[in-house]
Amino acid sequence: MTPPTDQYDEMAAEYAEHSAAGLANAHYDRPAILALAGDLTGLRVLDAGCAAGHLARLLAECGAASVTGIDISAAMVALARERCPAGTFHRADLAAPLDLFEDGAFDLVTASLVLHYLADWGPPLAELRRVLRPGGALVMSVHHPGEDWRWFGRPDYFRTEQLEDTWTVAGKPRTVRFYRRPLSACFNALRDAGFTVDRLLEPQPQPAGREVDPEGYASMSTAPHFLHFRALTPKAPPSGAAAR
Numbered sequence: 001m002t003p004p005t006d007q008y009d010e011m012a013a014e015y016a017e018h019s020a021a022g023l024a025n026a027h028y029d030r031p032a033i034l035a036l037a038g039d040l041t042g043l044r045v046l047d048a049g050c051a052a053g054h055l056a057r058l059l060a061e062c063g064a065a066s067v068t069g070i071d072i073s074a075a076m077v078a079l080a081r082e083r084c085p086a087g088t089f090h091r092a093d094l095a096a097p098l099d100l101f102e103d104g105a106f107d108l109v110t111a112s113l114v115l116h117y118l119a120d121w122g123p124p125l126a127e128l129r130r131v132l133r134p135g136g137a138l139v140m141s142v143h144h145p146g147e148d149w150r151w152f153g154r155p156d157y158f159r160t161e162q163l164e165d166t167w168t169v170a171g172k173p174r175t176v177r178f179y180r181r182p183l184s185a186c187f188n189a190l191r192d193a194g195f196t197v198d199r200l201l202e203p204q205p206q207p208a209g210r211e212v213d214p215e216g217y218a219s220m221s222t223a224p225h226f227l228h229f230r231a232l233t234p235k236a237p238p239s240g241a242a243a244r
């Protein structure tokens, strides 16, 4: 069953507040995404699953030439426009063709904590590869496969399956559905879409996160929670290579 498209609409404002300075987003996921992205100067960046625009704003502040964000949640897109006036934001579903973008429109795609909402990574990764220029990079994060398997006590690590969790977001319980898959399925989907995995990161939280949430900090320092990839599209062949 596909997760409802509005699951973030209902909690957009609360999630925006929660993720602004919370341990998992501000001191764990976003620093790892930025570290893998490297020097952003002059890059055209697509932030896929941009939520309320926290990462998009950082990308713009770090020197990206342009930042475009997409999210399936209209409420999130509205918040992202407010938070990051330098960016351009659209409501779009990563499970559908991204017809609003031309081939090679971006140098870098970031996809932080969004792909685990998709049952099938094939078509979305093919689209992300299409909109990247040759030699472009996809930097993405997902729930760590080992963590979801352990936390939910699932009997078969190797299955891809939908899970349901209840998070406390800004003090309110919120039910969220997503998919877990084994590490090999993540890697193989990237390879099948034509990406080469360049770096894989099981990040450590930033020291400042200890004060925000000491218990969470201890857990993130000693157990996997999120998994980050940097994956590259093939470089264009040298001119004349096709004639040989």
Ligand SMILES: C[S@@+](CC[C@H](N)C(=O)[O-])C[C@H]1O[C@@H](n2cnc3c(N)ncnc32)[C@H](O)[C@@H]1O
Residues within 6 Å of the ligand: 008, 009, 019, 025, 030, 048, 049, 050, 051, 052, 053, 054, 055, 056, 070, 071, 072, 073, 076, 092, 093, 094, 095, 111, 112, 113, 114, 117, 118
């Ligand atoms: C955990 S948040 C991502 C965090 C965000 N990248 C940040 O830096 O704050 C997940 C986001 O993915 C979006 N999303 C879920 N499924 C999607 C889909 N099929 N297409 C586009 N966005 C999707 C949700 O609406 C939500 O805003």
